[in-house]
Amino acid sequence: MIIIFSIEYIIGLALIGIVAGFASGLLGVGGGFLIVPLQLFLMESIDVDPRISMLVALGTSLAIIIPTSISGAYRHSKSTSNMVKPGIKLGVFGIVGSLIGGQLASILPTDILQFIFGIFLICIAIYNFLTINKKDSESKIKFNLINAAIIGIGIGILSGLLGVGGGIFVIVALTALLGFALVDAVGISSVYICLTAVGGVISYIVSGWGVNPLPYSVGYINLINWFFIAICSVPLAYFGANVSHSLPEKRLKQVFAIILVYIGLRMLGVLP
DSSP, X not given: OOOOOOHXXXXXXXXXXXXXXXXXXHHSSTTHXXXXXXXXXXXXHTTOOHHHHHHHHHHHHHHHHHHHHHHXXXXXXXXXXXXXXXXXXXXXXXXXXXXXXXXXHTTSOHHHHHHHHHHHHHHHHHHHHHTTTOOXXXXXXOOOHHHHHXXXXXXXXXXXXXXXXXHHXXXXXXXXXXXXXXXXXXXXXXXXXXXXXXXXXXXXXXXXXXXXXXXXXXXXXXXXXXXXXXXXXXXXXXXXXXXXXXXXXXXXXXXXXXXXXXXXXXXXXXXX
16 A cells, blocks of 8 residues: 655644644543544545544544643643542543453444444434533432443443544533533543543554554554644644633533534535
8 A cells, every 4th residue: 555645635634633623622522523534534535445544543533632632631620620530530441441442443344433433423412402501410320439430431432432532422421410510521521531542542553553554653543644633633622622611501512513413424424
């Protein structure tokens, strides 16, 4: 496989970093829900094999999420003092789950991965539309070690499988089940995905070692994609986190839901 990374390709990576970084800080979701499909579309435009491009998009997304989410978490920690402890508690279990999810992704067919990705995004978008006028939820379950393990590992598996850091799912769990306000959930989520992404990255490096023919890669982590997306996404994540604290919760949910519907439909092939 001969792949040439053109200047147009590099510009495309930078644009992905700008958009995904801002979304990451704004919504506390790591940006993977944008980084994965946009990388996939970009690599397919230079004729990378669809199976390889999907796994590289997933693995590299998790590697990008680590510095991006750290940037967002740092900003959120200035405004949300109680986010670090629950974020770490969930994240430790998330590492275990993401290791499992990464291994599952390496054996599942590409079209199945895309279908699962699209369906989950649309389901979460629907949830946000249905709860757009809902005030802070009451806690339905206690935030103890057992529930943290169940939520952390379960979401971690989805994180590794879909290359999304898990922030999308953590926010839903924190607000719908544990009664956290959205702004607090965004902060906790940014800590969680810092840790969970590590497990997924390890899994994608191991499963792609000696298999991925794309140049400048470590396993399924492509260093060209990682560098140019991360260098733009990290500062934009900090900026997006600043913006999130100035927007009303209802507006955040609207932005979150609309983006998820669009990306989900594209992954399902409904939109061009």
